[in-house]
Amino acid sequence: MKLTMRVATATIALLAGSAFSPAFAQNANQPDDDLPGRIIYEENCAACHDNPADTRAASFETLTGMTGEQIYAAISEGGMMEAMAGHLEMSEKIALIEYLVSGQTPTSGEGSWAEPLMCAADNRTVDLTGDASFTTFGVDTRSTRHASAEDTGLTTEDMRDLQVAWAIGFPDSQNVSAAPATVGNTTFINGDGVLAAFDTQDECVKWTYAGGMSRSPITYGKIDGVDTILYVTGTADVHAVNALTGEMLWEASAQPRRGDGGRVRSGVVLHNDTIIVNISASGVGGGGNYCCTGHGSVTALNAADGSWKWEWHTMEEATDNGLINSLGQMQRGPSGAPIWTQATIDETRNQVIVTSGENTSFPATRTSDAIIALDLDTGEPNWIFQAMENDIWNVHCRGDDSTAGPNCSWHWDDENIGRDFDFGGAAALTTVEIDGEPRDVFVAGQKSGHVWVLDAAAGYVIWERQIGNGTPLGGNHWGIAIDGERVFLTINDPVSYGTENPVPGVYTFDIATGEPVWEYLAEPDCENGRGDMVTLCEQKYGFSATPLVVDGALIAGTLDGKVFAFDGATGEILSVTDTAVEFDTINGVEGARGGSIDSHAVNVGNGMLLIGSGYASFRQTAGNVLVALEPAE
Structure with missing residues (x-):
């Protein structure tokens, strides 16, 4: 054929x-x-x-x-x-x-990435009796991205000498960024449209579930006593899957009841009997006869069956805003303020915290580039903190005013800079001592290069710092990690955006005071053939993926495929592992190789770091492997 x-x-x-x-x-x-x-x-x-x-x-x-x-x-x-x-x-x-x-070569086999890894028929019972080392992308519902040595089986000292335990290839992928979840010896992996329960001890698959294409991180929890996997396919279809058997419990759309809907980029959060789903619709494409109509929203579902509970929108529906572009097309607004990130749960105040991105058309709203606290029972806002006003941007805003497309906001407002300075990561909740008193605070990074610390009860700023000038792809792109004392701000700053004085690297601050602790400034590494393996090697080498703290070590990945392990207290580099190489995969995928490490790619489970290597979006380096790194013997 x-x-x-x-x-x-x-x-x-x-x-x-x-x-x-x-x-x-x-x-x-x-x-x-x-x-x-x-x-x-x-x-x-x-x-x-x-x-x-x-x-x-x-x-x-x-x-x-x-x-x-x-x-x-x-x-x-x-x-x-x-x-x-x-x-x-x-x-x-x-x-x-x-x-x-048309230039592609058909693969020689049939079936999914998981088929060659299926366990023997008499070895397909899933054992979830061990530690729940990584059950949601934020590590916990406070979005700290801090995993303990007790839960993971890894210590800071273990990070000094890492080796590849195994690698799995995904033949139909160029981006490997769907975070797995690990309970005991079982790691639940989502790739190429197939979810699988992978036994890390026997290195084989217990069951598979073909739910559809997805980049969604996985969440594990118990619903009515049943071990359950939750993740999203398609645009916003939430699947609840029995973690022991791989059978569907239910499937439900998280699209809001009003509006144009949108996509889910992050994972969902399970809290008691409620599932929180964040929607990233924005209209950022800026095309068609109308620009723009989409906007962010939050949907709460009943965990038992996926039925609708409440929803909240970052703005009202777009209408004609009276503006006409150079092609004679009418504009619509407001739009934008997408929510790219997983939600954070504040149990003490019974609220859910979400972060948002820029507006994409006029008029601007107070919910863009914001940290927002919603009542967990009703979805009504408790408070809104806006980090940047009038950030109106869509993909027509390229170059300068003379080269921008017809739907760019710059054409209507010279004072509007439209910088695309989203919050791309969640706001982490922690307690620190300030002026001798314990304070609950939220900590969040922004693509402007800022790190913000806010009072958890009222949402006002306690302190903020900015590293660099920010860019549309970071600044801080996909979020921060904290260890209770320090916040780790990863900075991307891709040089290809023409950033003045780019400062890609890792910057650490004391959460209580805002004082700098240590920093690491990244540099390109294109010698010895790496320039041939890494796309735009001289430009893309910053830290974009959400970092992770394991015990006292900070784990952070770079756009040129390296995994850094730092001592979180001192900044000492414990080890560096290059994943932008070819791998022999345990499922026999030929030509498998790593690439850029980005978005939700840095994770941990059962004594191993789990790194998704490959991210071809934004002219970065494609790759198709999940790499497990373990302490060398």
Whole structure:
């Protein structure tokens, strides 16, 4: 069967609601330029995706390594490129997909990444009697990202000498960023549309669950006494899966009852009988006849069955705002203030804390670039702290006013700088002694390069510090970690954004006083062949992924694929592991290799660091492995 027919048939099957299981391997082959989709790509996509200076857009090489399903999801309703592709007919979308995947070589086998790892038939009983070492992306519902030695089986000294325990390859992925969860010897892994219970002792899979494509971190907990895995597929479909058997308990949409809905980028939080789901709709694409309509929201579901409990929106629905762009298109607003992050639970005050991003069209709202406390029972706001006013930005805001697209906010307000300075990570809750009294505080990092410490009860600023000038991809991109005394602020500052005096690295502050403790300034490492392995090696080497504290060690990953282990108290580098290399995988995926470490990729479980290596978005280095690092004997 011709490759183009397979893609077209699969795409049409998607429209009919059928599952599409792509069977194409990653490769660097050139697509067939004789296909009609090449013209569609050049006329509609190339201006961004062929432009090395456009670090927001995935490269052409990244697109040609994606599966047909992934491309289709991106350009369809709810996808990141929906606005850009909204004017294309379905026949044009199919032709575009056919062209982009036409250079790929079919894989030699069938089945998922997990199939070669299935345990023997008499060894498929899941044992969850050990320590629950990593059950949600924040480590706890306070979003501290601090895992103890007791829970993980790892100490600070263990980080001085790490080795690869095993690596698993995902043949249909270029981004490995869905955080696993670990209970006892079982690590629950989500990749290539398949969730699996992986026994880390026997190195085999107990069960699989094909819930659909997902980048969602996994949450484990008990619901009505049942060991349950929670994660999100598609745009906002929450799955509750029996952790012992892999059977679905229920599936429910977390889309809010009003508005355009949106996607879930983070994991969900389970607290007592409630599941909190944050929605990242923003309208950031800025395309189509109207810019823009999406906005962030929070949905609370009943844990027992996924039924709706309450919802809260960062703003009202967008309406015509009276502005018309240079193409004669009417603008809509307000929009934006997406919520990219997992929620934080403040049990003492019965509130849930979420953080938001920028507005994407006029008028600006007080809920953008904000830390927001909602009543856990009703969803009503208790307080809102806005870190930056009038941050109105969408993807048309590139370069300067002369080069920005027609929907950029700069054209209507010269005073509006529109910097895209989201909160990309959760606000962590901790207690510290200030002026001799214990105080509950929230700690959060922002893409402006700021770290903020707020009073937990009222949301006012206790102190703030800024490192560098910030950029749309960090500053602090995906959040911070704390150890109870110190906050660890990772700074990305990709040089490709033309940042003045970029300061990529790690910066540490005393939570109680704001005083600096130690810092590490990152430098590019492109010698000895690394420049050939790492995309834009001289530009992308900062710390973007959410860091993690294990015992007293800070674990942080870089865009050039390195895993740093620091002594959290002193800043001493305990070890550095390079993952931007090829790996022999235990599931036999050929050509598997690591790449950029970003977003939700740094995790831990059962005596091992678990690192997702590979993140092809934003012109970074593709990769397709989950790497387990353990102390060397």
